[in-house]
Amino acid sequence: MGKTYGYIRVSSKDQNIARQLAALEQFHLKKRCIFVDKMSGKDFNRPSYLRLMKKIREGDLIIIKSIDRLGRNYDEIIEQWRYITKERKADIRVLDMPLLDTTLSKDILGTFIADLVLQVLSFCAHEERSNIKQRQKEGIAAARKRGVQFGRRPIVLPDEFSNIVQAFESKQISEEEAIHQLCMSRTSFYKYKKAFHQ
Incomplete structure (x- = not known):
């Protein structure tokens, strides 16, 4: 058996x-x-x-x-x-x-x-x-016809993002200051900075 x-x-x-x-x-x-x-x-x-x-x-x-x-x-x-x-x-x-x-x-x-x-x-x-x-x-x-969005919503960057990135790159402000002013993590800052230049 x-x-x-x-x-x-x-x-x-x-x-x-x-x-x-x-x-x-x-x-x-x-x-x-x-x-x-x-x-x-x-x-x-x-x-x-x-x-x-x-x-x-x-x-x-x-x-x-x-x-x-x-x-x-x-x-x-x-x-x-x-x-x-x-x-x-x-x-x-x-x-x-x-x-x-x-x-x-x-x-x-x-x-x-x-x-x-x-x-x-x-x-x-x-x-x-x-x-x-x-x-x-x-x-x-x-759902798409009704305007439903799928996936992550795109991040809306602050209006001052480009000015802060330029100030950081020209060494007018530190990395810590840039991150603090933008209220984002270090990883996010570098990720969006990279995308900003593309």
Whole structure:
């Protein structure tokens, strides 16, 4: 009998994993057997996922809440599924989709149905990711039309900046005086002085 592992993924550090953890509770997994990534599902270059892949052996079982927790890239989900089930000879159980449970039916029909469902769901996950990106793009474009500015606001330099820089460069005032008069840090002073001359 192989080991059972849980895999959890959320897209960002501030998202909650409680719902996925609750779904795994029925399997009484030890904490060290649950692998959590808090990052995008665009690819599989995730620290906890990669650690899990090093651990799994033939006959082990990986449990995930839903297929999009595994990933959102259609081709890569299919490739990882093949890698886990065919190369590593481990099983996968997707709790939200009972047909995606390789422990249930190892015959040709069972494998065919699981592969078919996987292809459809992986495609849906991929499309959803594309739709999210499109919605973000449209949202940014609409916000820009309304005059919303993105990124840092440009620093507005004091009116006397050029006079103070000239006075400093001609040694009429010290560096300390120039910085004090402009109310900025030494780093900022030299940064904006450099930009001023370009």
